[in-house]
Structures are given as structure tokens and as C-alpha cells.
Amino acid sequence: xxxxxxxxxxxxxxxxxxxxxxxxxxxxxxxxxxxxxxxxxxxxxxxxxxxxxxxxxxxxxxxxxxxxxxxxxxxxxxxxxxxxxxxxxxxxxxxxxxxxxxxxxxxxxxxxxxxxxxxxxxxxxxxxxxxxxxxxxxxxxxxxxxxxxxxxxxxxxxxxxxxxxxxxxxxxxxxxxxxxxxxxxxxxxxxxxxxxxxxxxxxxxxxxxxxxxxxxxxxxxxxxxxxxxxxxxxxxxxxxxxxxxxxxx
Amino acid sequence: xxxxxxxxxxxxxxxxxxxxxxxxxxxxxxxxxxxxxxxxxxxxxxxxxxxxxxxxxxxxxxxxxxxxxxxxxxxxxxxxxxxxxxxxxxxxxxxxxxxxxxxxxxxxxxxxxxxxxxxxxxxxxxxxxxxxxxxxxxxxxxxxxxxxxxxxxxxxxxxxxxxxxxxxxxxxxxxxxxxxxxxxxxxxxxxxxxxxxxxxxxxxxxxxxxxxxxxxxxxxxxxxxxxxxxxxxxxxxxxxxxxxxxxxx
DNA sequence: CGTTGGATTGAGTCAACTCAAGGATCGTGG
DNA sequence: CCACGATCCTTGAGTTGACTCAATCCAACG
Numbered sequence: 358x359x360x361x362x363x364x365x366x367x368x369x370x371x372x373x374x375x376x377x378x379x380x381x382x383x384x385x386x387x388x389x390x391x392x393x394x395x396x397x398x399x400x401x402x403x404x405x406x407x408x409x410x411x412x413x414x415x416x417x418x419x420x421x422x423x424x425x426x427x428x429x430x431x432x433x434x435x436x437x438x439x440x441x442x443x444x445x446x447x448x449x450x451x452x453x454x455x456x457x458x459x460x461x462x463x464x465x466x467x468x469x470x471x472x473x474x475x476x477x478x479x480x481x482x483x484x485x486x487x488x489x490x491x492x493x494x495x496x497x498x499x500x501x502x503x504x505x506x507x508x509x510x511x512x513x514x515x516x517x518x519x520x521x522x523x524x525x526x527x528x529x530x531x532x533x534x535x536x537x538x539x540x541x542x543x544x545x546x547x548x549x550x551x552x553x554x555x556x557x558x559x560x561x562x563x564x565x566x567x568x569x570x571x572x573x574x575x576x577x578x579x580x581x582x583x584x585x586x587x588x589x590x591x592x593x594x595x596x597x598x599x600x601x602x603x604x605x606x
Numbered sequence: 607x608x609x610x611x612x613x614x615x616x617x618x619x620x621x622x623x624x625x626x627x628x629x630x631x632x633x634x635x636x637x638x639x640x641x642x643x644x645x646x647x648x649x650x651x652x653x654x655x656x657x658x659x660x661x662x663x664x665x666x667x668x669x670x671x672x673x674x675x676x677x678x679x680x681x682x683x684x685x686x687x688x689x690x691x692x693x694x695x696x697x698x699x700x701x702x703x704x705x706x707x708x709x710x711x712x713x714x715x716x717x718x719x720x721x722x723x724x725x726x727x728x729x730x731x732x733x734x735x736x737x738x739x740x741x742x743x744x745x746x747x748x749x750x751x752x753x754x755x756x757x758x759x760x761x762x763x764x765x766x767x768x769x770x771x772x773x774x775x776x777x778x779x780x781x782x783x784x785x786x787x788x789x790x791x792x793x794x795x796x797x798x799x800x801x802x803x804x805x806x807x808x809x810x811x812x813x814x815x816x817x818x819x820x821x822x823x824x825x826x827x828x829x830x831x832x833x834x835x836x837x838x839x840x841x842x843x844x845x846x847x848x849x850x851x852x853x854x855x
Numbered sequence: 856c857g858t859t860g861g862a863t864t865g866a867g868t869c870a871a872c873t874c875a876a877g878g879a880t881c882g883t884g885g
Numbered sequence: 886c887c888a889c890g891a892t893c894c895t896t897g898a899g900t901t902g903a904c905t906c907a908a909t910c911c912a913a914c915g
Binding site: 426428430431434435436438439449450451452458459477478481482485486488489491492493495496497498499500502503504505506507509510511512554555594596 | 675677679680683684685687688698699700701707708727730731734735737738740741742744745746747748749751752753754755756758759760761803804843845
């Protein structure tokens with residue numbers, strides 16, 4: 358586990374492959390609260406930011422890196438329910454001293470700002486806009502969860518994988534506004550893609566193989582290259598209209 | 607569609623089967639905003655409260671009845687992502703004039719309070735606590751979505767169905783605090799259970815048949831009877847500890 | 856009592872899974 | 886700079902859970 362951190366970097370090394378002349382969205386642009394009200398914390402890839410069963414008294418605001426939100430079943434089956442990118446808010450309590458029903462694992466080295474519940478509550482009093490911004494973020498999370506759920510429940514393996522890659526690609530791209538990147542590093546193994554799509558890694562591998570042979574996408578050792586965006590959109594079963602709006606965002 | 611409304615009632619007719627001497631949580635207890643700031647609206651079962659693609663300028667706060675939140679794929683595949691019960695907030699915009707990516711169908715006759723975005727924004731300024739309460743509700747929605755997703759992605763058909771029935775049962779029961787109900791009306795067809803679990807209705811039927819034969823639950827024509835709660839919890843693959851806490855809530 | 860949504864059951868198929876054995880790639884330490 | 890160990894990826898063969906297609910059957914309502 359500890360070794361992985363060295364290998365993976367901070368998730369920004371996609372720049373090596375498709376140099377983005379623009380700058381990624383700055384950490385401060387991702388902040389829910391002003392810097393002086395929060396403490397920042399670094400975390401190495403592979404570590405849990407928080408784990409299932411913990412009772413957190415803080416909310417986490419991701420400033421840089423990738424985090425996987427996951428749940429576990431008793432026998433070890435695992436589902437990744439969300440990939441958090443910079444700007445995300447994680448660990449919102451669902452009730453007073455509730456145990457977290459999901460965990461959060463750093464996929465890359467990560468920086469989060471730690472916001473104690475008390476600070477959050479206080480801030481919402483001084484700054485009414487903040488709570489509504491937070492609500493907006495949470496509404497988007499719910500909406501993304503609904504999309505992801507639809508994928509898992511109703512799409513074929515092929516569609517699911519294509520949809521996930523497309524989603525990650527567009528969300529990643531949104532971090533470098535105005536850039537045209539068709540190659541990026543996704544800090545995921547095929548097993549993690551399986552955990553996110555509800556498939557086994559063996560089957561993910563077969564699907565990826567097929568998509569590669571067809572010249573649609575190439576994914577290999579965490580490197581993603583989109584070979585044919587239009588066909589990817591088609592396979593993912595996304596309305597082209599909608600997809601284009603993602604690219605413009 | 608129009609006929610369904612007459613047959614189904616308002617979702618409270620479970621009382622006929624397992625008379626609850628207590629009263630259901632009153633509509634006003636479900637309100638996000640005080641009555642005078644909102645307009646209430648009635649809706650007949652089978653109708654959409656809002657549909658996919660619409661650009662809503664209001665948020666809906668469910669006061670009574672059941673609503674299914676669903677998404678559709680182009681070819682008609684449907685996924686029910688959430689069952690909203692009284693107290694739920696629906697239709698939160700994910701960005702400025704975004705089109706709704708999911709729809710909301712009344713499963714029973716329904717009463718909602720309609721809160722224009724402008725009122726919501728204004729209220730958050732006067733009443734800072736409201737926005738945080740809203741954030742809490744949304745955080746719970748996200749968390750439920752994550753659980754549901756885990757079910758669909760990683761559980762077997764049998765586990766999924768058991769889990770859903772258990773969830774609906776406990777959430778329903780929570781509306782009559784202190785009551786002991788083991789029989790209730792769930793305003794769902796087997797097809798809708800399939801849409802929620804990512805299964806076909808044929809397979810849902812077989813699973814329900816098995817659970818009935820084994821004396822665990824009996825579900826037939828919208829009537830749910832829990833025959834063996836402990837075994838249901840076991841089949842659902844829920845930690846008994848956690849399950850018990852649901853019952854106490 | 857007829858009509859119409861549901862629910863049920865059987866037979867056959869297939870997408871995704873399991874089990875199992877290599878092969879490739881990466882980071883490390885000699 | 887090379888060799889090693891640890892992940893990670895790839896591929897084959899056989900199995901199975903859930904699906905499709907296609908009839909009925911039943912319950913509720915008018």
C-alpha cells in the first residue's frame with residue numbers, strides 16, 4: 358500500500374502525456390471555506406481519508422488529487438460509488454454522530470481541507486451563501502450517484518465501462534478549462550474500474566480489450582487515450598447533445 | 607395511467623391491514639419551509655411531478671404519499687433510483703437552468719409543497735439553519751443512493767430484493783413512531799421493484815416466489831407481509847446491529 | 856362478469872462469472 | 886543498469902445467474 362504512493366504521483370502527471378498549457382484549477386478555487394478557517398492535510402495514495410464505521414466530526418473538502426468513495430459488504434465485495442475530484446465535499450454526516458456507511462480512499466496523493474462540523478455550522482451562520490453552495494454540491498453528488506446507479510442497473514458491461522471512461526475523461530478535462538486533451542492518466546486499476554461498474558476485473562479486461570481492438574479507447578496501466586470520441590459517446594449510450602455540453606463546460 | 611390513481615389511494619391504507627393507533631408524522635413535520643412561504647399542490651397517482659428534460663425553477667418538498675425518482679435510457683430501459691417518502695426534497699437544481707436528468711412519478715396520490723428557487727434562496731438568507739437542514743437532507747439522499755448502488759452493483763438478485771423490501775419496510779415504519787407493523791401496503795408493482803433493483807420483473811417474481819415459499823416475506827399485489835424479520839435481515843446481507851438501529855429510529 | 860393490468864411459470868439462451876495459468880510493467884535495491 | 890518481487894493485466898475453458906420469449910392465470914374494478 359505504501360509503495361503505491363511513490364509510483365502514482367498526484368494525478369496530475371497526465372500533463373506529461375498531453376501537455377496542457379493552461380493551469381489546472383487552483384486549490385483555492387476548490388475551497389468551500391476560506392483558507393484561514395480550515396486546516397489542510399496531505400494524504401498519501403492508498404490511504405483512507407476516512408473508513409467505514411468511523412464517526413467523523415469533520416467534513417473534508419478535496420483540494421487536489423483523486424479519492425474513491427466506496428462501500429463494502431461483509432464478505433468483502435466492494436463497490437466504488439463515486440470518484441471525488443478537486444472541489445468535492447466528502448464525509449457529510451447523515452445524522453448526529455452517525456457512523457460513516459462509506460469509506461474514502463486516496464487514489465493519488467491528496468490534499469484536503471479539514472472542516473470540523475462546528476466550524477461548518479458556525480460558518481453557515483455568518484455566510485448564508487456557503488450553506489446553499491454546499492447544498493448545490495450535494496445535489497450534484499446525488500445526481501451523479503443517480504446516473505452512476507442507472508449505468509450499473511440498466512446498462513451492459515460494455516456500456517458501463519464506456520460511460521465511466523467518458524465521465525472520468527470529461528470531469529478530468531474540466532479541470533483544465535479550454536484545453537484539448539485526449540490522453541490522460543486515470544489513477545485506476547482495472548479492478549477498481551470493476552468495483553465502480555459492478556463487474557469483475559476479468560470482464561472489465563475483456564471489455565477494454567474489445568474497445569481497444571475496435572479503435573475506440575486505449576486503456577493500459579492507468580493511461581487512457583480516447584481514440585474515437587464520437588464512437589465512445591455512442592457506445593456509452595449518452596445523448597450526443599448532452600455529451601457535447603459536457604465538453605463545453 | 608389514470609385508473610391507477612383510483613385503485614391505489616394515498617399510500618396510507620396500510621392502516622387498514624395493521625391498524626396503527628399512533629398517527630403518521632403530520633405533513634407539517636415534513637416541511638422544509640413554513641407553510642405560509644410555500645404553495646401546496648396535490649397530484650394524482652401515476653402523474654409525473656416533473657419529467658426528464660424539464661427545466662424546473664422550483665424545488666419540491668414531499669408532504670404525503672410516495673414518489674419514484676427515475677431515469678431513462680434512450681431505448682426505454684428505466685431505473686428507479688430512489689423512493690421518496692414524506693419529508694423528501696426533490697428537484698434540487700444541479701446548476702443554473704440545468705435540465706432535470708431524472709424524473710419524479712407519483713406512486714400514490716401525493717401532496718407536495720412547491721418552493722420556487724427564488725424563495726429558497728431568499729429563505730436561506732433569513733434562516734441560515736434552513737440551508738444546513740437542506741444540506742443534511744441532501745447528504746442523506748446521497749448516502750442512500752450509495753447504499754442502493756452497492757446493492758445493484760454487488761448483490762445477487764435475492765439479496766437486492768430482500769434489501770429493498772427491508773429498506774422500504776423500515777422507512778415506512780419510521781413514519782409511525784412506536785408502532786409495530788409487520789404488514790403494509792407498498793404502492794409498487796413487481797415491475798417497479800425490478801426497475802429499482804436492476805432486474806426484470808420476471809426474475810423479481812421468481813425471487814419473491816422463493817422468499818415466500820421459504821416463509822421469509824409475502825409480497826402480492828402491493829401488500830407486503832414480513833414473515834421472518836431475522837431471516838430477511840440475513841438474506842438482505844445487512845449487519846444485524848445496523849438493522850436493529852433502523853428499527854429503533 | 857368482462858376487461859385489464861398484474862402475476863406466474865416453463866423452456867431455452869447468453870452475458871457475465873469463476874477458476875486457473877501465464878505474461879507484462881513498474882519501482883526498488885543491488 | 887539490470888534483476889527481482891509485486892502488482893497488474895491477459896487469455897482460455899467451463900459454469901451459471903439472470904434474461905428473453907411466450908403462454909396462461911388471477912385479482913380488482915367498473
